[in-house]
Amino acid sequence: MRIATYNVNGINARLPVLLQWLSETTPDVVCLQELKAPQDKFPEQAILEAGYRAIWKGQKSWNGVAILSRGDELQESRRVLPGDDQDDQSRYIEATYRDIRIGCLYLPNGNPFPGPKFDYKLRWFDRFITHAANLLETNTPTILAGDFNVIPTDLDAYNPERWIDDALFRPETRAAYASLLEMGWLDSIRKLAPAQRIYTYWDYFRNAYNRNAGLRIDHILLSPPLSGRLVSGGVDRQVRGWEKSSDHAPTWIELSS
């Protein structure tokens, strides 16, 4: 079973690229982030015609998350991250596919540091850690996939010094991510390639993709019941080189069934 995550940076602007990638790689489940579309502007018909069902939570202008599935249906379990009734940003959706529960997340960017956006990032992260701990306690095979907006270590940035005071690399941010791993979540891509430079994002500026000036900020975490089923994984980095591409590339893993 192949599970992928892809920050599309605008589902409608990205539709041709998304459909091309789906037809070439046929993942079973796809978590999407940054739809940048209101609920009623999600291109459901085109996704259905491509052979996928979808659940999504849209929002005007910003954010927005979706899960696509091939074959079997998704059983939605929640579309809000618990812990703050005032939070109206669309950043979390969760569903079960066959025997696996999947949480699709778009963690706040948090820049600039310091400031209210960074504070919001840490508060959201706290709520997410609480929820992730509750998910582990159920022992249900679970995946947390999405754009974490976290550079976990020096190995995950082309030039770590440049990111020292950035919200993606601040010590508070890295510590929060590390606490997920300490609790038992497995960083699947890093597990498969412990010492390799792997990036999932290259900014639009200064020819970053061709210089391979990238970051690894999109992650797929596995709960302990799934760790033995991890077969392979990678980043479809060539998609970043396509016409009208997102600044992120799709990241995927293969699980044995």
Add this chain to the structure above:
DNA sequence: ATGGCTAATTGGATTAGA
């Protein structure tokens, strides 16, 4: 340090992304 690029909005510039 800054600016570079892209997408969405009811616009003709601004905001956000990372």
